[in-house]
Amino acid sequence: MHHLLTGQPPHRVLQDLSRRYGPLMHLKLGELNVIVVSSPEMTKAITMTHDINFASRPDSTAGRILTYDNTNIAFAPYGGYWRQMRRICVIELLSAQRVKAFDPIRAEELDHLMMRISASNGSAINITRELLRFTNAMTSKAAFGIECKQGTRFISTAKRLLELVSAFNVADFFPSLSFMERLTGLRSRMLIVRAEIDEILDELIDSHEMKSDVNRCSEEEMEKEGILDALLRVKTRGDMELPLTMENVKSVILDLFLAGTDTSATTLTWAMVEIMRNPMVMQKAQEEIRHALKNKTIIEEEDLKDLHYLKLVIKETLRLHVPVTMLLPREAKEACKIGEYEVPAGTRVMINAWAMARDPKYWENPESFSPERFENNTMDFKGTNYAFIPFGAGRRMCPGISFGVANMEIALAQLLYYFNWKLPDGIKAEELDMNENVGVTASRKEDLYLIATPYAPLPTL
Numbered sequence: 001m002h003h004l005l006t007g008q009p010p011h012r013v014l015q016d017l018s019r020r021y022g023p024l025m026h027l028k029l030g031e032l033n034v035i036v037v038s039s040p041e042m043t044k045a046i047t048m049t050h051d052i053n054f055a056s057r058p059d060s061t062a063g064r065i066l067t068y069d070n071t072n073i074a075f076a077p078y079g080g081y082w083r084q085m086r087r088i089c090v091i092e093l094l095s096a097q098r099v100k101a102f103d104p105i106r107a108e109e110l111d112h113l114m115m116r117i118s119a120s121n122g123s124a125i126n127i128t129r130e131l132l133r134f135t136n137a138m139t140s141k142a143a144f145g146i147e148c149k150q151g152t153r154f155i156s157t158a159k160r161l162l163e164l165v166s167a168f169n170v171a172d173f174f175p176s177l178s179f180m181e182r183l184t185g186l187r188s189r190m191l192i193v194r195a196e197i198d199e200i201l202d203e204l205i206d207s208h209e210m211k212s213d214v215n216r217c218s219e220e221e222m223e224k225e226g227i228l229d230a231l232l233r234v235k236t237r238g239d240m241e242l243p244l245t246m247e248n249v250k251s252v253i254l255d256l257f258l259a260g261t262d263t264s265a266t267t268l269t270w271a272m273v274e275i276m277r278n279p280m281v282m283q284k285a286q287e288e289i290r291h292a293l294k295n296k297t298i299i300e301e302e303d304l305k306d307l308h309y310l311k312l313v314i315k316e317t318l319r320l321h322v323p324v325t326m327l328l329p330r331e332a333k334e335a336c337k338i339g340e341y342e343v344p345a346g347t348r349v350m351i352n353a354w355a356m357a358r359d360p361k362y363w364e365n366p367e368s369f370s371p372e373r374f375e376n377n378t379m380d381f382k383g384t385n386y387a388f389i390p391f392g393a394g395r396r397m398c399p400g401i402s403f404g405v406a407n408m409e410i411a412l413a414q415l416l417y418y419f420n421w422k423l424p425d426g427i428k429a430e431e432l433d434m435n436e437n438v439g440v441t442a443s444r445k446e447d448l449y450l451i452a453t454p455y456a457p458l459p460t461l
């Protein structure tokens with residue numbers, strides 16, 4: 001436990017330990033038995049061969065207090081409730097059709113981002129903050145619809161909530177000592193934030209009338225309908241095996257928000273950091289985009305299909321900077337054998353996706369940023385190449401891949417199309433800080449400041 005309390009990011013500490021103790025390590029953390037998985041073979045055994053046995057999530061203080069007693073999708077234990085909510089999420093909330101229906105929202109929020117960058121007029125702009133502002137606004141509009149007034153308040157409270165979910169909570173290691181939760185003070189802070197979120201979500205729900213037919217939603221309606229409307233429609237329809245409560249609705253909204261914003265903004269920031277450190281990558285990506293777009297003023301989603309290299313840049317960023325470094329924890333339902341080891345029921349599983357994506361056994365020059373490594377290579381992040389699983393693998397794999405990737409690709413394309421980029425005076429690319437924060441998402445420790453010079457005219461709003 002003392003290794004994990006040094007303030008170093010856990011994925012780095014556990015990578016070091018796994019180099020000494022192997023790809024399946026047993027840690028005794030307080031009262032908990034934890035195994036740390038650091039090889040594709042062991043990951044495959046957990047997320048494919050024994051996937052059902054490891055499909056549950058462990059209980060935690062954060063899950064209980066902040067996600068309405070683990071009734072969201074990400075923290076819900078494996079079972080009928082999780083299956084139902086995940087099905088709603090995949091079919092009703094994040095389907096390809098709905099992700100497409102978000103195109104106009106995405107376009108509008110990107111216009112705002114580009115305008116803000118343009119208004120910086122040659123002075124350094126905090127690109128980390130701007131990218132987070134974009135993914136926050138985008139997800140908030142996708143969640144609540146375009147005319148939501150409480151969005152800003154929700155975003156700032158959800159940010160505080162995410163910090164608490166990410167906090168390293170020693171009390172979770174001693175589940176039988178309930179007083180530990182109070183001693184650490186985290187519990188009372190969680191209760192305060194949860195009450196605030198509850199109030200905002202109640203207001204939001206009250207202001208959402210049922211706009212559409214409960215049984216059907218046309219494409220046009222879908223464009224205006226947010227995820228909250230869709231969830232309320234499913235709830236009103238009342239045809240679910242387990243009827244949805246208002247708390248379930250709130251919990252899922254919160255879930256999508258927490259899962260979707262930081263991860264995408266973090267990846268985009270790391271992509272810009274790597275692009276600044278690798279001028280050849282910047283040149284190649286910009287040439288591709290500017291050639292494909294041929295002086296267009298508006299970049300549409302359709303244009304992305306020809307941007308092969310840009311997609312490799314995103315892929316390589318997700319490899320070198322796996323945003324959710326240890327995926328989300330799983331728990332063994334029954335005792336089973338992984339490799340030559342007996343894993344007892346109730347064991348927690350942490351998969352070090354970050355370490356595998358940098359392991360020289362599977363990657364040439366793993367520490368270097370080289371989108372070319374994916375050229376003529378069919379390896380992707382859909383959960384079957386176990387050394388490269390930024391979205392996880394198996395039943396609990398991320399259901400938001402299409403939404404996340406769509407947001408990141410078009411945002412990066414626009415940043416590189418409309419602007420030329422340089423670092424503020426006195427900052428050298430090779431000296432950029434490459435350390436990440438400790439938390440659920442490995443965001444860059446320092447904010448990235450860049451200077452943008454317009455290259456192509458922005459569309460007039």
Ligand code: HEM
Nearest residue numbers: 073074256259260263264324328391392393396398400404
């Ligand atoms: C760069 C973007 C993203 C990355 C890297 C990412 C990564 C992940 C990872 C690693 C997991 C855990 C998988 C596992 O345990 O095997 C996860 C779960 C999840 N993600 Fe994402 N995610 C991203 C974007 C999104 C978006 C945009 C949404 C929705 C708006 C979303 C919704 C979820 C949900 C609901 C879960 C829980 C799934 C479950 O437990 O069944 N994610 N994500």
